[in-house]
Amino acid sequence: MVVVPHSMVIIYFLHFLKWVEAPPPRGGGGDPGWCAKHIIKGNMNIGPVFLSVPKTISNMFSAEAKDVASIRLHGEFGIEMIIYRFGKVRELRVKVQLVGFQVASSSMDGFKAIEDSQGGQFCLFSGPRYRRVSINDITRGDHHAGNSDSDRRAAAENSLCSFFLLLLLLALALYEVNAQPLVPAMFIFGDSVVDAGNNNHLYTIVKANFAPYGRDFANHKPTGRFCNGKLASDLTAENLGFTSYPPAYLSKKARGKNLLIGANFASAASGYYETTAKLYNAIPLRKSNASSIISDSIYLISAGSSDFVQNYYINPLLYKVYTPDQFSDILIQSYTDFIKDLYKLGARKIGVTSLPPLGCLPAAVTIFGSDSNECVAKLNKVAVSFNNKLNSTAQSLLNKLSGLNMLVFDIYQPLYDLVTKPADFGFVEARKACCGTGLVETSILCNAESPGTCANASEYVFWDGFHPSEAANKILADDLLTSGIALIF
Ligand SMILES: *[C@@H]1O[C@H](CO)[C@@H](O)[C@H](O)[C@H]1NC(C)=O
Ligand SMILES: *[C@@H]1O[C@H](CO)[C@@H](O)[C@H](O)[C@H]1NC(C)=O
Numbered sequence: 001m002v003v004v005p006h007s008m009v010i011i012y013f014l015h016f017l018k019w020v021e022a023p024p025p026r027g028g029g030g031d032p033g034w035c036a037k038h039i040i041k042g043n044m045n046i047g048p049v050f051l052s053v054p055k056t057i058s059n060m061f062s063a064e065a066k067d068v069a070s071i072r073l074h075g076e077f078g079i080e081m082i083i084y085r086f087g088k089v090r091e092l093r094v095k096v097q098l099v100g101f102q103v104a105s106s107s108m109d110g111f112k113a114i115e116d117s118q119g120g121q122f123c124l125f126s127g128p129r130y131r132r133v134s135i136n137d138i139t140r141g142d143h144h145a146g147n148s149d150s151d152r153r154a155a156a157e158n159s160l161c162s163f164f165l166l167l168l169l170l171a172l173a174l175y176e177v178n179a180q181p182l183v184p185a186m187f188i189f190g191d192s193v194v195d196a197g198n199n200n201h202l203y204t205i206v207k208a209n210f211a212p213y214g215r216d217f218a219n220h221k222p223t224g225r226f227c228n229g230k231l232a233s234d235l236t237a238e239n240l241g242f243t244s245y246p247p248a249y250l251s252k253k254a255r256g257k258n259l260l261i262g263a264n265f266a267s268a269a270s271g272y273y274e275t276t277a278k279l280y281n282a283i284p285l286r287k288s289n290a291s292s293i294i295s296d297s298i299y300l301i302s303a304g305s306s307d308f309v310q311n312y313y314i315n316p317l318l319y320k321v322y323t324p325d326q327f328s329d330i331l332i333q334s335y336t337d338f339i340k341d342l343y344k345l346g347a348r349k350i351g352v353t354s355l356p357p358l359g360c361l362p363a364a365v366t367i368f369g370s371d372s373n374e375c376v377a378k379l380n381k382v383a384v385s386f387n388n389k390l391n392s393t394a395q396s397l398l399n400k401l402s403g404l405n406m407l408v409f410d411i412y413q414p415l416y417d418l419v420t421k422p423a424d425f426g427f428v429e430a431r432k433a434c435c436g437t438g439l440v441e442t443s444i445l446c447n448a449e450s451p452g453t454c455a456n457a458s459e460y461v462f463w464d465g466f467h468p469s470e471a472a473n474k475i476l477a478d479d480l481l482t483s484g485i486a487l488i489f
């Protein structure tokens with residue numbers, strides 16, 4: 001649940017609380033002190049003006065928003081807390097966050113995202129009134145309606161809506177005000193899509209610790225990430241409030257205190273199918289050392305692409321023996337076991353990314369396409385079918401393992417949209433990747449001498465033949481967060 005007044009609307013929210021306590025019919029009918037009693041854990045933390053979700057959502061969690069939050073807490077807001085008898089809030093380490101943004105046309109997607117995930121309507125603050133509106137109202141601009149009596153009536157009639165809002169507010173435990181990340185730690189498992197440098201320490205050809213990899217990363221340093229800059233998992237860590245990334249488990253950084261924020265066990269070319277890892281002498285996914293697991297941490301699993309594109313489809317021992325569907329089943333079994341293992345170790349918040357549209361990866365189009373530059377339908381079909389299995393398996397795991405909170409993050413559709421409508425998202429090129437010719441290169445084929453590497457990777461959906469650019473990862477990560485909020489609480 002997300003409450004959406006923009007920065008100034010904090011004032012209106014306070015009005016709203018007042019209204020809750022005021023007698024009916026003009027007020028909500030709570031007794032004096034109702035808010036203090038029922039919202040004792042509540043607090044309002046108003047970020048900067050947000051222009052659009054999903055950006056809004058990431059802003060919400062970003063350090064920037066948190067700074068604003070704490071300034072307000074110690075500034076004017078402190079006074080208001082006293083007015084509203086929220087004096088105890090600070091000691092209780094407030095957990096509720098109220099998020100603001102401006103109702104602008106660019107917010108529509110965000111509204112929709114929120115509406116879809118909440119399956120409900122909005123309580124829209126517009127001036128010192130609160131009313132229930134639907135997406136259509138907002139689109140028509142009805143929320144700009146003035147101070148008319150009908151507006152006031154609507155506000156009164158919608159007291160239910162307002163209480164609903166309050167209840168949801170109470171349930172909204174976003175993060176603690178003392179600028180802690182939303183979760184204590186984050187553990188990452190998977191393949192090259194989320195490898196933050198484990199493969200640097202392995203004897204394998206699947207590496208990315210040389211230029212031009214990392215050229216847009218901090219200090220322009222290659223780290224082993226298969227990207228020009230940040231991975232979707234890095235951006236997710238930022239979105240969750242971490243100021244550094246869970247270190248690659250095999251790196252020197254993965255020692256002592258650094259491990260307290262989690263670890264990244266992802267290894268390029270590893271996957272659900274253990275031989276995928278063995279093939280490249282990478283870390284087998286299931287053998288990752290995760291003894292320091294904490295149940296509140298987020299576990300992000302992103303695998304399966306390597307299993308298909310770097311194993312199944314190029315390995316006659318697999319593709320001659322199994323149909324894609326059978327191979328999917330093997331992967332799903334392995335994924336099920338893996339989740340069960342994590343669960344046994346104490347993991348309770350698990351996010352699994354779906355397969356991307358495999359047939360749209362530049363290298364896949366080059367290798368498996370028919371000279372048409374179109375996404376390879378056959379591969380995409382396999383991905384969709386795998387994703388459906390992933391989804392239903394997640395559902396049955398949820399039914400079996402009590403206390404488990406698990407989500408399948410769909411990255412298929414967002415990436416497919418980027419590929420098929422790049423201009424809509426500000427990209428210039430989606431067929432070719434930035435590195436080299438952009439048709440196949442990845443890992444050692446994408447190097448400082450590769451001819452043709454583009455100047456500005458932000459114009460490209462893909463950085464190399466298999467991996468999205470940082471700019472695309474940003475969109476994926478924002479999307480992931482929008483759907484992943486449920487996992488955080
Ligand atoms: C796993 O981590 C624990 C504690 O960090 C350590 O004692 C153990 O040796 C590690 N196991 C492996 C297989 O690396
Ligand atoms: C998984 O299933 C849920 C509910 O059945 C659906 O809302 C969601 O879109 C599905 N996700 C994927 C990745 O297919």
Ligand SMILES: *[C@@H]1O[C@H](CO)[C@@H](O)[C@H](O)[C@H]1NC(C)=O
Pocket residue numbers: 426456457458459
């Ligand atoms: C790179 O491309 C992006 C997206 O088109 C654009 O916003 C940015 O200004 C470009 N950067 C440079 C240095 O040209």
